[in-house]
Amino acid sequence: MALLNLFPPYLIVLTLVLVIFPTVLAVRIRMTLYKHLQDSTAKVKRLIRGESRGVQPKIISNLENRFKIASSQLDDVNTAALVDGLYHEEQFTFMSKSLSCEKWDYFVRVLPNLLLAFGLLGTFFGITLNLTGISTLIDINNVDLQSLGEKLKTPLESMGIAFITSLIGLACSSLLTVINLIFNTNLAKVNLISSLEDYLDNILQPTVEGNSRLDKAVNRMVDTQQAFLTNFHNEVTRVLESSLEKVAKKIDDGNQETAKLVTQVCERLTETAGTLSTGATTFKSSTNSFEENVNKLYKAIHHENFVKYGQSLDNCISNFKSTVDKLVNSQVTDNLVATSEKLYSTHAKLCLTVEHIDSLTKLMSQATDNVHNTFKSLVSVEAEIKNLGQSSLSIRKESQNLNIVLNERTEQLLISLQSIQNNLLETTHNINNNSDQLTALGDRLSRLISQEVGRNNYQGEIIAEKSQQTVSYLRDIQAILNQIINLSNQQKNSFLSEMEKEINQVSDSIKKPF
Template identity: 40%
Template sequence: MQQILSILSLIPGYLIFLAIVLVILPTIVAILLRFCLYRHLKHLAVTARRLLGGVKQESTPKMITALEQRLADSNLNLDQLNTAAVIEGTYSQEKFYFLGLSLNCDFIDSLCRILPNLLLSFGLLGTFLGITFNLSSLSQTITQIDINNVRNLVEELNRPLQGMGVAFTTSLVAIACSSLLTVLNLFWNTQVAKVSLLSSIEDYIDNIFLPRIQPISSLESAISQFSQDFDGMVHKLGNTIEESMTKALSKIHHSAETFEHAANVIDNSQFPEKLASATNHLAIAQNQFSQSSLVLQKSTQSFEHNLVSMQKLTKKFLELNQKVNNIEQQYGTLVNLNQEKNIIEQSGLKEIQQELSKLIIQMNNQ
């Protein structure tokens, strides 16, 4: 105790005042602020967990009330809402009371985390200032003192050395206060309390409050969106089918008109009558051919002993057969020509008549 008093007696008054103002008082204030902030955050976190558990509270904290009011007034959909950003923005405006003063939580938290480093800086600054001043004083003492008087030299050197001890003492006080604040920051960890508070509030907002003010779930929203998309797709499909049916019916109507026009053309033409006439002529030719065959058979029986006559008759028969084949070919040509128009049909009929005339003449000649 006497050593402490002796050390304090060596410290100048202005240095004690600066140590108290710049080191000790900020340390005490930071400890109190840290404790109040930690208790405030823990109270908010406990309240949020109680709300999350469904426990009714007599008074809801202002932060949660402001957050609920902001979300209730928002017109955004659940899928478009960034809950974490809204909670962070509300927390950045959160304040607590200390000795009647309203202080921002984020500002005080940052101040309490920076203050230990600031105290170390003040301590080092005091140390280097004390060393600098004492070195200058020591230099003046050495130059002014008589070297032969040893006792006087020791007394004069003792004072600057004690001043250096005072400088290191102030640095030691700053380091001690900084260490104390660092340890208390670990015990009253406001960062952990903040994370716990924000996670509890986010859980409460997402799972309890928002479903209560917006009862439509994401699944129902998806079903509603799908219903709208399906109605639009059905409408487009109906329009497409209607357009396709209209085009198909127009094509069918056009084909029917074309077919009707062709039928009218066929009805107005003389093609059926000419075809019937050609058929009659062909029947006559067949009858004549049958008669010619009978005549040939009789001629063969009559002239079987006359080889020369039989050869001639055979030649005539072959010629007649060739003519019949020609008639058949002409008949096929007539059928093909019937598909064409009146000019081809008339030429075919003339050829048939000419051939029949020749055949009749030959038969008469026989």
């Protein structure tokens, strides 16, 4: 209490504002910053161990983006510089405010020294001023001891205040130093930076497509090969289109001719059907007429008059015979008149009979003519049907032959195109395999180079041996590149020769008449 009585109120306020409050604030900031660094380090190590990503601090996402951009533009990324640059921008949250990690870490680290320096400065400054006043009092003559003691009391109290403030500053400085040792942000920072570098170099880098010199060379080679394949495909397509266009046109023309022939066959079949229908109608009418004539002839033969005429003719013949006999046996004169009358009547009856027979003969001749005409029409219809059948068979055979030839040509073209496609696929597969081998060798070479760079300087012999291996790998790569070029040329030449043969075969087959 006696010591507190020495402090004036304004000095207490200044001590609280300038010493105590900054010390407490620095302790809180130090603890918060240390916790932030520890949490960030734990999250980065979780990524290194391959655990769940979770919520990551902003510095990791920024580093990943910057590292990917740098990897796509540079052969070798300076990971340390990248981490240091982004760490200077890292911030932590203190009392709902974002503070710079680097700036406030430096402030907390320097504050104990400031407190110690200001405390010593105040002490020496107060001692100097008080010693000047004491020396002035000592130089005054005729001063009794009582008054001297009272005059020395004020400087000594001032010196006591100076020492007390210095002690407070030293105590706060010591407290901050202990806090800094317990919550060592430098060690936490080193752990965080090393973890970030480990994550970038060993975890993130293999997943990022680099852009080293070897990668650029391989990419250029792949682009060149891809351009070659594209041009080759376009050229082959153009050649096939130009060579097969005529064949396709001929096939189209053949199909059109076949369609015309089929149309003509259908028309002729229609005409034949009409002819057959007409012939059938004519045959039917002739048959009906023949049947009518036959019926008339049958009726005429079986008519009563015809029977009577036959009987009369028989009677006449018998009478004539009897008359002749009588003439032979009797007198001619007596019986001449009667015989003449009988002959006259018989002659009249014979004339009637002859007329009936003539009419029947005419009817029979008409019926015979109708039958003959009908037979002729049937024969002509049969001949037309045979001719039509032969023409239909010939047209059908020609259509079948044409379809067979077209199918054979189409199958040959399809087989040729299939073989061409298989050759293209085989060539592409071989080129892809060679590209994969080249990529594998490039990756192997990159790993060997990175391993060689990571070795210590004192391993000279191992570096020389690895360099020789690198040279041998480069030679292997050169040999593989030569093999790829030779294989590509061989595939191209073989493909072009096969293409030429196929085109010649197709041309020869097209030139042959159907």
